[in-house]
Amino acid sequence: MKVEIRAARPADADAIARIYNQGIEEREATFETRLRTAKEIEGSITEAGDRPFLVAHARDREPVGWARLGEYSPRSCYAGIGEASVYIDSAARGQGLGRQLLEALSHEAELRGYWKIVGLLFPTNAASLGLIRACDFREVGLHKRHGKLDGRWRDVMVVELLLPDRKRVFTPRQERA
Numbered sequence: 174m175k176v177e178i179r180a181a182r183p184a185d186a187d188a189i190a191r192i193y194n195q196g197i198e199e200r201e202a203t204f205e206t207r208l209r210t211a212k213e214i215e216g217s218i219t220e221a222g223d224r225p226f227l228v229a230h231a232r233d234r235e236p237v238g239w240a241r242l243g244e245y246s247p248r249s250c251y252a253g254i255g256e257a258s259v260y261i262d263s264a265a266r267g268q269g270l271g272r273q274l275l276e277a278l279s280h281e282a283e284l285r286g287y288w289k290i291v292g293l294l295f296p297t298n299a300a301s302l303g304l305i306r307a308c309d310f311r312e313v314g315l316h317k318r319h320g321k322l323d324g325r326w327r328d329v330m331v332v333e334l335l336l337p338d339r340k341r342v343f344t345p346r347q348e349r350a
Contacts, residue, residue, distance in 0.1 A: 186215040225281035237265040240274040
């Protein structure tokens with residue numbers, strides 16, 4: 174599918190919430206169980222600041238996928254590490270959109286001085302496994318019984334992608350109290 178990838182805008186919140194809620198309902202991408210509103214997503218877009226938050230959309234249509242780089246840790250020593258999230262509309266899966274979004278997210282992260290992207294995923298999520306392998310993420314390990322979802326223990330796989338060192342200077346943010 175031919176798509177354009179751009180920064181998310183508050184006007185995209187309805188589509189992003191719809192796509193994220195599909196992932197919540199499917200129970201294979203997140204421990205979250207409460208559906209999100211467009212207003213909550215709009216806040217996430219606004220609060221992303223300098224962290225990339227991208228959408229993929231076909232020309233003149235609403236987004237069919239999104240990716241964002243969340244904060245890995247509030248500690249300043251980890252300021253150049255981001256946690257990736259990628260979600261694709263169920264009707265648009267299997268067309269390479271996840272890879273396009275994750276590659277764009279990695280590029281944007283590198284431009285902003287990040288040195289690593291991490292991901293946490295359910296090892297039973299075949300689509301996520303295929304995506305991270307296609308994008309050269311390294312499997313770091315497996316958290317056994319990491320959390321319960323619908324009363325059932327779930328394992329979580331930890332993956333990472335080391336970004337090229339371009340000798341950029343990353344300004345650490347202040348430690349939070």
